Amino acid sequence: xxxxxxxxxxxxxxxxxxxxxxxxxxxxxxxxxxxxxxxxxxxxxxxxxxxxxxxxxxxxxxxxxxxxxxxxxxxxxxxxxxxxxxxxxxxxxxxxxxxxxxxxxxxxxxxxxxxxxxxxxxxxxxxxxxxxxxxxxxxxxxxxxxxxxxxxxxxxxxxxxxxxxxxxxxxxxxxxxxxxxxxxxxxxxxxxxxxxxxxxxxxxxxxxxxxxxxxxxxxxxxxxxxxxxxxxxxxxxxxxxxxxxxxxxxxxxxxxx
Amino acid sequence: xxxxxxxxxxxxxxxxxxxxxxxxxxxxxxxxxxxxxxxxxxxxxxxxxxxxxxxxxxxxxxxxxxxxxxxxxxxxxxxxxxxxxxxxxxxxxxxxxxxxxxxxxxxxxxxxxxxxxxxxxxxxxxxxxxxxxxxxxxxxxxxxxxxxxxxxxxxxxxxxxxxxxxxxxxxxxxxxxxxxxxxxxxxxxxxxxxxxxxxxxxxxxxxxxxxxxxxxxxxxxxxxxxxxxxxxxxxxxxxxxxxxxxxxxxxxxxxxxxxxxxxxxxxxxxxxxxxxxxxxxxxxxxxxxxxxxxxxxxxxxxxx
Numbered sequence: 001x002x003x004x005x006x007x008x009x010x011x012x013x014x015x016x017x018x019x020x021x022x023x024x025x026x027x028x029x030x031x032x033x034x035x036x037x038x039x040x041x042x043x044x045x046x047x048x049x050x051x052x053x054x055x056x057x058x059x060x061x062x063x064x065x066x067x068x069x070x071x072x073x074x075x076x077x078x079x080x081x082x083x084x085x086x087x088x089x090x091x092x093x094x095x096x097x098x099x100x101x102x103x104x105x106x107x108x109x110x111x112x113x114x115x116x117x118x119x120x121x122x123x124x125x126x127x128x129x130x131x132x133x134x135x136x137x138x139x140x141x142x143x144x145x146x147x148x149x150x151x152x153x154x155x156x157x158x159x160x161x162x163x164x165x166x167x168x169x170x171x172x173x174x175x176x177x178x179x180x181x182x183x184x185x186x187x188x189x190x191x192x193x194x195x196x197x198x199x200x201x202x203x204x205x206x207x208x209x210x211x212x213x214x215x216x217x218x219x220x221x222x223x224x225x226x227x228x229x230x231x232x233x234x235x236x237x238x239x240x241x242x243x244x245x246x247x248x249x250x251x252x253x254x255x256x257x
Numbered sequence: 258x259x260x261x262x263x264x265x266x267x268x269x270x271x272x273x274x275x276x277x278x279x280x281x282x283x284x285x286x287x288x289x290x291x292x293x294x295x296x297x298x299x300x301x302x303x304x305x306x307x308x309x310x311x312x313x314x315x316x317x318x319x320x321x322x323x324x325x326x327x328x329x330x331x332x333x334x335x336x337x338x339x340x341x342x343x344x345x346x347x348x349x350x351x352x353x354x355x356x357x358x359x360x361x362x363x364x365x366x367x368x369x370x371x372x373x374x375x376x377x378x379x380x381x382x383x384x385x386x387x388x389x390x391x392x393x394x395x396x397x398x399x400x401x402x403x404x405x406x407x408x409x410x411x412x413x414x415x416x417x418x419x420x421x422x423x424x425x426x427x428x429x430x431x432x433x434x435x436x437x438x439x440x441x442x443x444x445x446x447x448x449x450x451x452x453x454x455x456x457x458x459x460x461x462x463x464x465x466x467x468x469x470x471x472x473x474x475x476x477x478x479x480x481x482x483x484x485x486x487x488x489x490x491x492x493x494x495x496x497x498x499x500x501x502x503x504x505x506x507x508x509x510x511x512x513x514x515x516x517x518x519x520x521x522x523x524x525x526x527x528x529x530x531x532x533x534x535x536x537x538x539x540x541x542x543x544x545x546x547x548x549x550x551x552x553x554x555x556x557x558x559x560x561x
Contacts, residue, residue: 048385052417059419066450071477074446236453237480242520244483244500248531251491 006167008138016137016170020130024177027126028185034122038114049094053217056088060224068236075233082228089225095217123178134170142166262287269302276302278310285322296332303329304338320349327359331366339363354380358389365393370401388418395427404434422451429461438469456488460496467503479503483524491531500528501554529555 060082067075082089135157146154146165155163157171168176265287268280281302288299303326306314314322323346330339343359350356361376374397380390391414398407411428415421429444445462452458463481466474482503485496504525511518529551536547 048417051386052419055417055419062420062450066453069449069453070446074443237477237484239517239520240480240483240487241524242516244486245520245523245527247487248491248527252527252530252534256490 006138006141006164008140012137012139016134017139017173020134020139020170020174021177023129024126024174024181027122028181031122032185034117038117047094050217053093053095053221056082057217057220057224060089060228064227064231067231068234071237072233072235079228079233083225087225089221089228093217093221127174130171130174134174137170138163138167139170139173140168142168258287258291262291262293275305275309278306278313281306281310282313282318282322285325286318289321289325294332296329299329300326300333300335300338307342320346324355324359328362331362334366336363336367339366354384354387354390358393361390361393365397365400370397373397386417388414388421391418392424395424399431404431407431408435419447420451422448425451433465438465441465442469454488456485456493456496459485459488460493460499463496463499463503467499470506472507472509475503475506479507479524486528491535494532494535497528497532497535501525501532501551504528505554525555 063075063078063082067078070078081087084090138158141164142154144166148165150165154165154168154172156169156175158169262284265280265284269276269284272280284302285299285306288295303322306322307326311319323342327339327342327346330336330342340363343356343363346353346359347356357376357380361373361380364370364373364376374394377390377393377397380387384390391410395407395410395414398404398410408428408431411424411431415424415428418424425444425447429441429448432438432441432444442462442465445458445465448455448458449462459481463478463485466478466481479500482496482499485493486500489496491497511521532547532551533544536544
């Protein structure tokens with residue numbers, strides 16, 4: 001098995017190996033530029049009102065946790081501002097939930113279409129082209145022996161039991177380059193190299209990607225309002241004088257003052 | 258990290274001729290990380306670094322350093338140098354908001370407030386949630402001395418970004434400038450909630466309450482001064498004097514009932530003791546001046 005050596009036609013090199021490599025590199029370049037073109041405007045879809053509501057929720061949370069450090073009247077004033085009859089949390093929030101945004105805002109859909117267009121479509125087209133033109137060639141040999149388990153990985157498109165595993169076919173080479181070129185590309189393009197694996201992940205799990213941007217502000221408002229109403233104000237300074245006297249007494253005794 | 262900074266500074270000062278690229282880079286990096294404002298030095302070393310060792314910096318750090326040096330140069334009013342750096346940044350990142358902001362800051366430093374405002378408004382048209390541009394607008398009014406306008410701009414900013422500690426602090430200062438103590442107290446309350454362990458906020462809040470005056474406010478102020486004393490282990494003289502001043506104004510008698518009222522009665526006495534001890538130890542020559550003041554304050558609080 002290890003004795004025979006395959007002699008590959010030099011035409012295979014000229015008409016398969018080189019064109020295939022070139023085609024893949026060019027396609028990668030194209031997707032890269034398309035990606036940069038489409039994603040040029042940064043996602044500044046956040047409205048001032050939405051930021052305000054987000055920050056207000058944080059501030060209300062702080063009021064709940066740290067309210068004991070301010071006097072009761074001040075606390076009540078703030079509580080009323082947030083959770084009162086006409087308070088901020090009694091109004092309908094401006095922030096729309098992600099489902100609503102999807103339904104009313106066409107740009108969200110368009111964005112997704114664009115992502116698909118730049119990501120998956122060229123890849124599928126390229127796969128078809130490669131399948132059509134370059135199928136069934138043995139184009140090289142890895143310089144080390146491999147176990148037979150690598151056969152489906154390295155010899156895609158050729159089903160020959162007698163062929164040594166270290167030979168690889170054009171189709172496998174294509175797949176290898178498709179994912180392996182990212183590292184080389186990241187040397188040239190500093191930022192945002194199109195990452196196929198990342199893109200795949202996103203497509204597998206669309207909810208994960210939508211998580212951070214979509215918040216259901218209405219329920220957050222309700223929660224925060226209920227929480228504020230549930231908490232009673234306790235003034236931390238109620239016994240401050242006692243503690244101050246204690247501290248000073250102790251310091252005087254210990255001759256620290 | 259501070260120790261490291263000192264070491265690098267020593268290296269830089271000891272260097273003959275042009276200091277080495279490494280120590281310059283390290284110095285600027287430390288200054289960035291530690292948020293230390295020593296603009297003239299940063300501008301000087303940054304100038305050397307950018308002139309002699311551009312190639313020693315990676316692409317990312319090169320432009321971070323550019324930004325840092327530009328701001329330092331503006332801060333130390335080295336306008337021609339700042340202009341060249343800002344221009345370089347704008348040439349490299351023509352559409353960047355951060356570059357535009359630097360442009361605006363340059364106009365501000367040059368005293369061309371109208372153009373600076375145009376730049377910031379232009380940024381806000383593109384992205385109306387840009388925090389820094391909103392804040393620059395406040396600074397713009399403040400540096401022109403128009404405190405009421407600055408207050409309005411700050412209110413607009415804080416209405417959205419209500420978790421910004423520095424902004425609340427600045428607003429409190431501005432309210433104090435226009436003698437609006439109630440609003441200043443409101444800002445201090447926000448600050449108290451933002452960092453309840455900072456004793457200076459307690460003292461300042463109590464100061465404001467004391468200034469507003471009135472029986473309830475004196476009592477509240479006394480509580481906050483007491484809290485500051487607790488936090489500083491009696492080390493804050495301002496808080497100690499504050500307690501005494503408040504006690505002098507609180508005339509209402511408390512009967513010995515519980516621990517709290519006992520503490521309120523004992524408070525002036527113990528505070529006076531603490532103050533006397535501190536003066537005896539650290540500034541004995543000032544004792545003759547302090548003693549009569551303390552006696553006067555004590556006399557006031559004992560008066561029915």
